[in-house]
Amino acid sequence: MKNLGALTLLYSVGHLDSAIEHLEQVLSLEGANSLFSKTYWRGRVVQALSTPGLAPCQHSRLERLLDRIAQA
Known part of the structure; x- marks a missing residue:
């Protein structure tokens, strides 16, 4: 886990899926x-979404989740 000021990265590309x-x-x-x-x-x-090395398909899936949350 890396701490970059207020942003804490909890995910790595290896287990993001x-x-x-x-x-x-x-x-x-x-x-x-x-x-x-x-x-x-x-x-x-x-x-x-802040995970370094995010693949385009992962980014799309996460953006869809943000849309789902916004519509709920």
Whole structure:
């Protein structure tokens, strides 16, 4: 884990796909209004988006999750 001021990077490219899959599952089953707030889920997705070396397909999946959160 690297700390860059206020931004903490929790993901690495090596395990980002599984993290995205988890976010997709949680947000499709429970929605952004589940036990945690929309702010929480948005923060998790934004953290994932800040991962260095993000592939275009990963970026697209994360952007779709941000859209899903915004529409919830």
